[in-house]
Amino acid sequence: MNIVLAKLALVAAGSLLTGATAVADALTGPVTQQSLNVPAIIMFMIFVGITLYITWWASKKSQSASDYYAAGGNITGFQNGLAISGDFMSAASFLGISALVFTSGYDGLIYSMGFLVGWPMIMFLIAERLRNLGRYTFADVASFRLSKRPVRILSAFGSLAVVALYLIAQMVGAGKLIQLLFGLNYHIAVVVVGVLMVCYVLFGGMLATTWVQMIKAAILLFGASFMALMVLMHVDFSIEGLFNQAVAVHSSGASIMSPGGLVKDPISAISLGLALMFGTAGLPHILMRFFTVSNAKEARKSVFVATGFIGYFYILTFIIGFGAIILVSTNPAFQDSTGAIIGGTNMVAVHLANAVGGSIFLGFISAVAFATILAVVAGLALAGASAISHDLYAGVIMKDNADEKKEVRISKISVLVLGIVAIVLGIAFESQNVAFMVGLAFSIAASCNFPVLLLSMYWRQLTTRGAVIGGGMGLATAIVLMILGPTIWVQVLGNDSPIYPYDYPALFSMAVAFIGIWLFSVTDKSASAARERELFDAQFVRSQTGIGASGSVAH
């Protein structure tokens, strides 16, 4: 499909370099619906048609729990790497980071750097051990030698908190986008995303989700490459020229070339850096993807492929953001009567598509952005539903004696419920900044999921008590500091000044988690703790060699 779209887009680029028909109604303000964009809708329908066909195909192949959760373990390393990048390059990355670059320049790069460096850490510390120890969710690994029920309860809550925050960000992005591009109302957009997400996961499980993510990654990378290329062409392929022109027209001038307003103080900078770096290694929908490949070798390959694509993509968003400063901020067609960007700054990448490729390319990028959201929410929904069915239902309620069919059925019901919750939350959080939401999800992932997972694989002394109390403390600290911080306490709840002065809790909440886990593990003298420490060696051998690891056959 992307080849057809590529041709369309190239034709469009040749003929329609200007034209702001889709944003014609510039006088009525940022939340106004725009006139119908037929190319966008057609291209989006093509994407939906193809992905629903794949879902139908996957539903016929998808029988066992292993098929449903892990695509039977039959995904190749390259495919998985592409799917991981499709899972990870969210609407927040594409729209949010290009918007951040557009408004504050260099700060956007700080964000992307953090998102990226998590990947080498996953490779060096986690990937192969995770693959060798787990089956469907990261809680399988965290609870490998510990007491299953408490650790699974904690991991499931950590997963669900991350999934909820991430989902909100995606839903808000989807709503805004559709409003601007398809001429549909925000609420309808959110409902459409929710319904499609449920369809993919409910009927196609991990196999359909994987293909949706791979197709999305391919078309997103193509679209972003084309935009960056057009921007570079505009500045005669001179990077210096790109920055020069941007500095000349940006209201902050030369300060966009250095760190600025995003990170106000050292604590916030370090906190954000930690959250981004280690949060990636605690995202349930990402960790889950490692169980779709057959062995550790393929798992490593997938991380390398994903790191390459994601790194390349962030370089593109940086160019796109600067391109938008030059081509979007100076063009009145993209602004309302007050001079604000139509649809808000999160829309600059979309406006830039129009500026460099005309209305057909605008349509393509809108369809891509929407597809991006669908691919990410599908992964999130599957991760959330797995936390409920595999961790809470099968692991906790049925004590690992659940009937496989029933477990999958519970998972599908959970997907339905998650879909409804996502729609409701998407509507409730209409006016929040999507990039912040994702930052908060990363803080929780870094403060609860990551410490427990890491120490369960690396630290012999870890006990159930330490993992549950320490991890719980990390989770609670992240949430409480988040609520008391500027984002929620001031911006959402309307208080005058925050009780916790920093935007990101990770520095403190990660410290609390690690100290808590350490303290409550080393002081644990129970018989069960001794047994858990004894099991470390056997776990270690398996994590290193892959002996006994779950393969492509369910067992």
Add this chain to the structure above:
Amino acid sequence: MNRPTHNDTQWRDIQRNASFQELVQKRSRFAMTLAIIMLSLYMAFILLIAFAPGVLGTPLASGMTTTWGILIGLGLIVVAIALTGLYVRRANGEFDRLNARVLEEIER
């Protein structure tokens, strides 16, 4: 769910195996070295932002708009990809061969 390894004594044999110990030692050292390099570079970058943002805002040459921050930021992206590639290359080659040898020796 299944407890560690399908066979209760096999893992002890592996643990005592010389090739296994060599594998663990080499791979862990390599992974840790790369992790520390990545972490230090990134933390140095973050600390620069936190304590000396002016450094990153310095132009590459006088009269230029491009700053050191841009070069360092983009360079860090390239380094992240390169280190990951380096690890896969060695792990999927040398270490996996060693791993296969361990399993072979244990089967015998």
